[in-house]
């Protein structure tokens with residue numbers, strides 16, 4: 481046979497492999513596949529061949545054309561991807577990789593974790609409870625009287641589902657995390673120390689400092705012989721852990737139905753260290769939570785023996801803690817899903 485296709489294929493392969501630029505590659509394409517190229521020449525010779533040779537040469541020529549076309553295409557891709565003008569889809573394994581986008585916990589989740597973590601260090605255990613509650617757990621057992629304004633439907637979301645425990649009343653969306661205290665006291669025998677994060681709901685109009693849903697963290701410690709000084713020591717340790725070692729703390733007398741005595745907790749402003757600035761409203765102090773000794777009426781409501789146990793309780797707003805810690809002045813920004821805000825934390 482006039483053509484040795486095996487040899488031609490091997491030679492074409494070598495020439496294409498040795499080629500190092502697109503211009504030379506184009507010259508090779510013309511040499512093999514062009515109008516005056518080798519394959520045209522082979523196909524042109526077909527009519528002059530014998531009947532036995534014709535199919536063999538035709539087959540060999542087709543195979544050679546396919547192989548050369550494939551090699552030229554592959555080489556072209558390689559040469560294009562290594563030049564800057566190459567198409568974007570080509571892969572250069574020597575370039576640094578593109579790191580995938582990795583998200584992170586929302587700022588409120590981070591604060592919840594930080595606060596719960598601080599109390600876990602002090603021996604507390606994280607617990608949670610349902611967001612749909614009974615009026616007994618949310619109000620009655622917490623010594624909130626039947627005519628208290630917070631029970632009004634203007635201050636609490638009532639559901640249409642009837643309360644299975646109390647005829648004529650409906651279930652509600654908890655307006656505080658405190659009902660979880662009631663559930664846990666019914667479930668556990670003292671001593672125990674729990675920290676309870678969760679969402680709470682109130683029909684408040686949304687503005688810079690109010691929302692119909694927000695987060696609270698509630699703590700409860702019950703044992704025999706727990707004193708007010710335990711409460712003060714515990715909260716001092718917590719405040720210094722969260723806001724820094726130099727933080728000072730003070731109690732202001734207050735009233736909560738479920739604790740007696742009750743207090744509001746202020747810390748020295750971490751911006752001005754008590755001198756007065758715009759964050760603390762020139763007061764030098766920042767209000768961060770409410771606390772007190774568990775009211776004996778609450779122990780009575782959950783069926784504890786009279787006079788046997790004492791306990792301490794405290795609660796704080798998570799959004800408020802985040803706003804204080806990072807100087808954020810609008811509660812709405814936490815739920816607007818603005819990535820420019822969220823990725824700062």
Ligand SMILES: [Zn+2]
Nearest residue numbers: 749752757760
């Ligand atoms: Zn200040």
